[in-house]
Amino acid sequence: MKTLLISDIHANLTALEAVIAAAGNFDATWCLGDLVGYGPDPNECVERVAALPNLLCVMGNHDAATLRRIEIDAFNPEARTALFWTQGQLSEANAAFLRERPEVIHVDQITLAHGSPRQPVWEYLLDTRTATANFEFFDTLYCFVGHTHLPVIYHLPDDQRLAHLIVPENTTQVTLAPRSIINPGSVGQPRDRDPRAAYALLDMDDYTCEWHRVSYDFASVQERMRQAGLPERHIIRLAAGW
DSSP, X not given: OXXXXXXXXXXXXXXXXXXXXXXXXXXXXXXXXXXXXXXXOHXXXXXXXXXXXXXXXXXXXXXXXXXXXXXXXXXXXXXXXXXXXXXHHOOHHHHHHHHTOOSEEEEXXXXXXXXXXXXXXXXXXXXXXXXXXXXXXXXXXXXXXXSSOOOEEEEOOTTOSSOXXXXXXXXXXXXXXXXXXXXXXXXXXXXXXXXXXEEEEEETTTTEEEEEEEOOOHHHHHHHHHHHTOOHHHXXXXXXXX
């Protein structure tokens, strides 16, 4: 069974549609949170994700803040501006969909969370030491996360004390080794200096995972953001991938 892994869409419908088209045929979808925030298409992205096949989707920090479950003051000024705008745009039906998202999902030998298994909505896994500490907080073979907007694998062999860091590139295929924490990267706002939308495809038959990047018309997204009055910093970063 082929599963599409997506995360951090951030209300960027153009990037999301490019990913879905590039992924081809897939049997299920695992979304690792942050459907909204930053971008101009919150309702459209929620509706598009909700319609994907055999969907499992967890809540991200921007999803939670839009629902007023996290204090918006915890975000930087530009992110707060985008969140206030998103709150004013999101329909009640789409807010209800986000409200129903759990913080953690367990399926087969896999844990799904947005930030980390220790702090599912908010913690960033940006270094091997933080990642290593998080292995104590899940007991499945694999944990898939988003939040950092960076495609990465942290692997902790049984005989090691510190997790290994692997940075997959476009079309990198890896047979996942227990135990690992895996991030597919960001669909709507990559931050690894590559502006192309990121996603991964997981083959559940043999636990092989393949990372992909796809170009999309980010200029059209930037224009919609300007028309909405969203922060210029978020507009610029779509072209730069930071």
